[in-house]
Amino acid sequence: MSTKWLNYIVNKMKKTKDTSTETGILNAAKRVFIKKGMTGARMQEIADEAGINKAMLHYYYRSKELLFEAVFKNAFSMLAPKLNKVMNADVPLFKKIEDFTSSxxxxxxxxxxxxxxxxxxxxxxxxxxxxxxxxxxxxxxxxFKKQVEKCIENKTIKPINTEQLFINILALTIFPFIGAPLLMGFTRTNKKQYKDLMKQRKTEVAQFIINAIKV
Amino acid sequence: MSTKWLNYIVNKMKKTKDTSTETGILNAAKRVFIKKGMTGARMQEIADEAGINKAMLHYYYRSKELLFEAVFKNAFSMLAPKLNKVMNADVPLFKKIEDFTSSxxxxxxxxxxxxxxxxxxxxxxxxxxxxxxxxxxxxxxxxFKKQVEKCIENKTIKPINTEQLFINILALTIFPFIGAPLLMGFTRTNKKQYKDLMKQRKTEVAQFIINAIKV
DNA sequence: ATATAGTTTAACCAAATGGTTAATATTTGT
DNA sequence: ACAAATATTAACCATTTGGTTAAACTATAT
Structure with a gap:
């Protein structure tokens, strides 16, 4: 119909590759896979979410497995570089911990x-x-490891294995979100209250970690 | 055959309800569900794992949903009472933190x-x-909350929201296992090395937490 | 304009999957 | 010893699911 042709020139003019079929599929797949997991997601549901025919999924990504891989790598690439950037920044350790947890x-x-x-x-x-x-x-x-070791030498912080410290930082930052439904149960909080806890956390976790390691 | 009859009296004598069909199914289902999740698990696979006919699953548990519920409650009941027992024990706060993380x-x-x-x-x-x-x-x-608040009054520990402390303890204890594959990647450790890290953790996490809160 | 290449759809398909059934075997109470 | 109750199995069944195909539609280059 004419709507399609219209869509075409509109997209051309706006230079919105975002709305192209291929990325549309990826975004829809992301939503569905993230909500339901690889085994729980259905190709038909992804197609519906993207508003296109199921065959298109295979046309652009061949199989569920490959579509999932594309989604996973895309999701992972949102997590990892940020982590790398902060951890390798040239700032003092305590500041780094604050930056990391907050961001x-x-x-x-x-x-x-x-x-x-x-x-x-x-x-x-x-x-x-x-x-x-x-x-x-x-x-x-x-x-990060070099930095921690130097701080231990300086007696800025107590001796601690870098890997343990790193795990602790990640645990305190990420776990409250992964375990949210469970933790909401344990702490008898509703969504809003829990969200407030997370807001408070954003400023307080770093201090908790720093207190734990500073001499 | 005679083997079945033999099995029957042997079980009766040993009083091993463990090997009865019903609990056999539950254990098999537990293994499969825990490994693959609700959506990834297959009824046939559970039947195979239990060494019985697929129809038995429905005979004893009616549907996949109900079998899953039985498994989930069983799994949850392994986690929760332990937590309750330690948190409500009548021991000083720091000792409690040590007991909890270690156990x-x-x-x-x-x-x-x-x-x-x-x-x-x-x-x-x-x-x-x-x-x-x-x-x-x-x-x-x-x-636990009362205890923490008393410790804050005593100035034994720094002021901290009990919920945040509780979340921190759980995060530092549980996350390293949930995130194991990811953390093995980040820390560049293999299974054995990571296991050693966890062993070290068992004695050190409590101290990390205590350092973070004590005045 | 027209042939060529790329995109999209409806209709199919085979395999897998949760669930059922009817018949058989076993256990139990008497 | 035997009837009633319980347990177990093989064969089915309907639906769902990932994937395919052939035809139609659209865009592009000459």
Whole structure:
């Protein structure tokens, strides 16, 4: 019909590749996969979400497996580079911890299902992490490690294994979102109250970590 | 055949209800559901795992949904009462934190997939937590809250919101297991090395938490 | 304008899946 | 020993699901 032709020139003029079929599928797939997981998602549902015929999914991505992979890598690439950037920045350790927790919590508040999705699917298929580690922008904690060790020498912080500290920072930042439904139960809070807790956290977690390690 | 009859009296004599069909199904279902999740699990696979006909699953549990519910409640009942017991114990706060982290890490080392499973499925269906909260032995942090508030008055610990502290303890204890595949990637460790990290953690996490809050 | 290449759809298909049934075997109470 | 109740199985069934195909539609280059 004429609507399609109209859409075409409108897109051409706006230069909106965002609304092209291929990225439309990817975005729809992202929504569905993140909500239902690889095994729970249905190709038909993704097609409906994207407002196109199911055959298009296979036309652009060949199989459910490959479409899922595209979604997963896309989701992971939202998490990892941010982590890398902050961890490798040239700022003092305590400031770095503040920056990291604050900016990561902001991110997760905006995309609360991404960490859950990534961790869930990585548990389903742990071998998949090998592919990721090999990639260019996979986070590396070497710089952070040197920094922590120097702080220990300086007696700025108590002796601690860098890996443990790193795990602690990630745990305190990410877990409250992954475990939200459970934690809302334990703390008897509703959505709004829990959200307020998370807001409070954004400013307080860093201090908790710093208190734990400073001499 | 005679083997079945033999099995019957042997079970009767040993009083091993464990090997009865019904609990056999539950255990098989537990293994499969925990590994693959509700949507990824297949009824046939559960039947195979239990070594019985698929119709038996419906004979004893009616539907996949109900079988899953039985498994979930069973899994959850392994997590929750332990938590309740330690949190409500009549011991000083710092000792309580040590007891909790140590015993919980021991538990999770033995059953590493249980927290992941519970949290994953609770994310899939957050409303399910309502059922749980209503139940008798659902963890309650009131006692713990009183204790924390008293410690703050005493100036034994710095002021902190009890809910935040509770979330922090859980995060530091559970997240390293839920996020294991991802964290093994970030820290560039293999299974054995990561296991060693977890062993070290068992004695060190409590100190991390205590350092963070003590005045 | 027209042939060529790229895009989209409706209709299909085979395999997988949760669930049922009717017949058989086993256990139990008497 | 035997009838009633319970447990178990093989064969089915309807629906769902990922994936395919052939035809129609649209865009592009000459």
């Amino acid at each position: 990561y919590i902001s991110f997760v508040v905006k995309h609360p299902y991404i960490p859950t999705f990534v961790i869930q699917e990585l548990n389903r298929n742990p071998d998949f992490v090998k592919n990721l580690v090999a990639e260019e922008h996979f986070p590396n904690i070497e710089v | 919980y890490i021991s538990f999770v080392v033995k059953h590493p997939y249980i927290p992941t499973f519970v949290i994953q499925e609770l994310n899939r269906n957050p409303d399910f937590v309502k059922n749980l909260v209503a139940e008798e032995h659902f963890p309650n942090i009131e006692v």
